[in-house]
Amino acid sequence: NVPGIITCKAAVAWKAKKPLTIEQIEVMPPQKGEVRIKNLFSALCHTDAYTLDGLDPEGIFPVILGHEATGIVESVGEGVKSVKPGDYVIPLYIPQCYQCEYCKNPKTNLCQAIRVTQGQGTMPDKTVRYKCQGKDVYHFMGCSSFSEYSVVCEISLCKIESSAPLDKVCLLGCGISTGYGAVINTAKVEAGSTVAVFGLGAVGLAVIMGAKQVGAKRILAVDMNSDKFELGKLYEEVIMTYASNILVIFLLAKQFGATDVLNPKDLKDKVPAQQYLVENFDGGFDYTFECVGNVEVMRTALECAHKGWGVSVIVGVAGAGQEIKTRPFQLVTGRTWKGTAFGGWKSRDSVPKLVQQVIDGSLKLDGFISHKFPFEQINEAFELLHAGKALRIILTN
Numbered sequence: 001n002v003p004g005i006i007t008c009k010a011a012v013a014w015k016a017k018k019p020l021t022i023e024q025i026e027v028m029p030p031q032k033g034e035v036r037i038k039n040l041f042s043a044l045c046h047t048d049a050y051t052l053d054g055l056d057p058e059g060i061f062p063v064i065l066g067h068e069a070t071g072i073v074e075s076v077g078e079g080v081k082s083v084k085p086g087d088y089v090i091p092l093y094i095p096q097c098y099q100c101e102y103c104k105n106p107k108t109n110l111c112q113a114i115r116v117t118q119g120q121g122t123m124p125d126k127t128v129r130y131k132c133q134g135k136d137v138y139h140f141m142g143c144s145s146f147s148e149y150s151v152v153c154e155i156s157l158c159k160i161e162s163s164a165p166l167d168k169v170c171l172l173g174c175g176i177s178t179g180y181g182a183v184i185n186t187a188k189v190e191a192g193s194t195v196a197v198f199g200l201g202a203v204g205l206a207v208i209m210g211a212k213q214v215g216a217k218r219i220l221a222v223d224m225n226s227d228k229f230e231l232g233k234l235y236e237e238v239i240m241t242y243a244s245n246i247l248v249i250f251l252l253a254k255q256f257g258a259t260d261v262l263n264p265k266d267l268k269d270k271v272p273a274q275q276y277l278v279e280n281f282d283g284g285f286d287y288t289f290e291c292v293g294n295v296e297v298m299r300t301a302l303e304c305a306h307k308g309w310g311v312s313v314i315v316g317v318a319g320a321g322q323e324i325k326t327r328p329f330q331l332v333t334g335r336t337w338k339g340t341a342f343g344g345w346k347s348r349d350s351v352p353k354l355v356q357q358v359i360d361g362s363l364k365l366d367g368f369i370s371h372k373f374p375f376e377q378i379n380e381a382f383e384l385l386h387a388g389k390a391l392r393i394i395l396t397n
């Protein structure tokens with residue numbers, strides 16, 4: 001039987017910087033090579049806010065945001081073989097087609113099969129599958145998880161174990177996989193290394209978790225947001241004590257494995273942070289990770305990487321027109337500047353393995369979840385993220 005149009009609820013971003021509105025939308029049936037999924041849980045990532053704030057050069061409105069989710073297949077289009085209705089899935093904003101030059105190159109996870117149309121907010125045939133009040137609504141990062149139903153390409157999906165905690169493994173759709181993969185795949189941090197992490201959101205904390213797991217001997221956690229968390233009980237694993245907020249952040253970072261903490265605002269003698277770090281941390285770090293999206297922090301992270309061998313990984317996303325700079329001498333004297341997308345994971349091969357690690361308990365996600373909201377509270381969720389008062393907020397779609 002040919003699937004029909006589904007009318008369902010979705011959070012539509014009509015314009016940049018405006019709150020989303022919960023709307024009734026029409027979701028068209030999946031075309032050739034496409035899959036329609038029912039989203040079960042979706043989490044907010046800073047990148048959703050980045051695009052909603054109009055900072056994304058590929059940002060296009062009206063759009064359905066969201067790219068960190070779990071779902072269940074509702075129907076499949078012509079030729080779809082790897083999933084069937086009823087399968088549990090995680091949508092992947094970096095697909096894996098196995099055919100393109102990038103999928104065939106072990107050095108990258110950046111499948112390019114649908115990158116151009118995905119960046120234009122459409123499906124590969126340059127049309128969209130969402131309508132609201134008679135108007136076309138664009139796709140986002142090939143996922144658009146802030147909707148009851150989404151249409152995604154088969155290559156942008158991986159099937160996962162039905163026994164997985166579906167309300168948690170949505171985090172493997174972006175932030176946690178990215179931070180963890182930045183350590184394992186992009187930097188390939190060795191045991192005994194020293195590591196500095198800038199930005200203690202879910203991504204930065206996942207870097208700390210990965211660095212601890214590979215046996216880093218020293219992990220410096222850097223953040224400057226002084227009112228990051230509300231006081232009081234934040235989430236199951238960590239009962240927040242009544243301490244200064246920045247201390248709460250650092251308690252949390254220590255919870256994940258940080259051995260040292262720094263709030264750059266505390267640098268009394270106002271030397272540049274990188275100078276302070278080089279002078280006070282044995283000449284700098286073997287690996288540094290920027291998980292903020294701030295080009296100044298990116299420079300600091302590079303310049304506190306150790307002379308001769310330090311590697312700095314950019315994870316943060318900086319807006320249109322933003323550029324990084326440093327003296328070439330920093331690189332000439334042995335530092336390496338690199339970046340990561342989705343932690344370097346080849347997505348359809350890797351995410352099911354990460355889900356398995358969650359099922360067998362070797363990868364823990366609870367500490368990253370600060371709030372669980374009904375879908376209708378999505379605007380409040382964005383406010384909390386903007387206010388720096390949340391880690392990952394899970395929405396029940």
Ligand code: NAD
Pocket residue numbers: 045046047050174175178198199200201202203204222223224225228291292293294297314315316317318340341342343385388390391
């Ligand atoms: P978040 O907003 O939850 O966390 C950012 C943290 O940085 C906050 O704790 C904030 O207090 C801190 N911060 C802000 N300014 C700072 C400064 N000047 N110095 C130190 N700390 C500072 O964000 P997130 O969801 O963890 O994402 C972090 C970044 O990574 C964002 O830019 C996001 O777009 C990007 N991201 C990239 C990828 C990728 O594939 N490359 C994947 C996911 C997220």
Ligand code: AHE
Pocket residue numbers: 045046047048056057058059094110115174317318319320340341342
């Ligand atoms: N459209 C944005 C892209 C920004 C960006 O770098 N995105 C990351 C993922 S962030 C997920 O939270 C990424 O994987 N990029 C790879 C790609 O192909 O875009 C912009 O700024 O242009």
Ligand code: ZN
Pocket residue numbers: 045046047048067068174175
């Ligand atoms: Zn993300």
